[in-house]
Amino acid sequence: MSIWEYANPVKFMRASGAILPWAVAGAVACTLGGVAWGFLTPDDYRQGATVKIVFLHVPAAMMAINIWVMMLAASLIWLIRRHHVSALAARAAAPIGAVMTLIALATGAIWGQPMWGTWWEWDPRLTSFLILFLFYAGYIALWSAIEDPDSAADLTGVLCLVGSVFALLSRYAVLFWNQGLHQGASLSVAPGERMSAVYRYPLYLSMLGFLLLFLALLLIRTRTEIRRRRLAALIARETRP
């Protein structure tokens, strides 16, 4: 019994079908719970009620980065071990990651307008998120441009590897280029920088909710891709001359 058994599409479909309802229920409960709990927290003494957008902003930003890491892992698994489910999962994850990046950018802009007095600033964090979005866009565009699914999986896998290096490089290059308005890490463990427990626990719940939301969407999208492949195979078999 190893994790590679789930590379078999039939086993993957069975296992993911069993997990999916729990993931959906957990995602709904934790996301709504986290945001609602966050809504009931007291106003920040300096930022007032605007601080409550943090319960959407931080989880979306966290997922935007981690989805790319997951795509990198899935691409490596595809390139090394040629498991189709892995390539399909990487493909399914990309649009979710792009939307998470957009949510982080949009909620950041909505938060930035009252706090910094501007919708957009060429701050290193903001800029690197915009660049990350461009990487997602290129990756998705390459998937949709190539017809042969195996070639598309190979080429997007290589692009994901090279893109990861350059996304990381850009992250530190923009740090060199401009000093920003954005705060440092949101969940620093250093004493004195640490977020008050009143905000921290709803934030943890909402982050868990976004993680489950990603899991649920990823499973749904991967299952759809597998079914589409099966359908294409069936049609190809039926219409064979």
Added chain:
Amino acid sequence: MLPLLRRDLTLATRAGGGFGLAVAFFLILCALVPFGVGPDSAALRPIAPGILWLGALLACLLSLDRIFALDHEDGSLDLLATAPIPLEGVVAVKALAHWLTTGLPLVAAAPLFGLLLQLPAAATPWLLASLVIGTPALSMLGAFGAAITVGLRRGGLLLSLLVLPLYVPTLIFGTEAIRRGLEGGSPATPLLFLGGISAAVVALVPFAAAAALRVNLR
């Protein structure tokens, strides 16, 4: 590998090879900027390094699809893939040929176009240094993008979407070197970063580009 380099250089400089088009595009871009932002030299001077780098980058981008597309169409890329030299070497030589026919003329033309954009004379050495160090990375990354999109019918727009985000670090360190040189700071740090990026890209990206080519030639 040398005959391949000689062949690519000959093809690029012959009629229809597009040699000089990139420099002409660069000139047009630099000539259009004052129409866009106004002829005031006080307004042009601070943006000149950025415009020159952007112009060189876009001019380089325009000729990228030629690196592999023509060879793919007439089948010589298949022959190169079965040739006794490794495909990584083919990619590196083709990127070198692209740099010699596109990057180097752009570097040579940049100080001249700097005059048009009121770039201070003191910045010219830093402009030359940053472009000489940075443009090999542009050609090599472009060869990677061209290798990925070589089999596609309408790869041009996709190529720019794939390649331009990869150009971000090079552009940042390239313009930063000129800016620091102008302000009297030390441009050594950005130039070293730029050199590091170029060296790493030239050493490692041929493997990624060759892997992409193998997929496209399958």
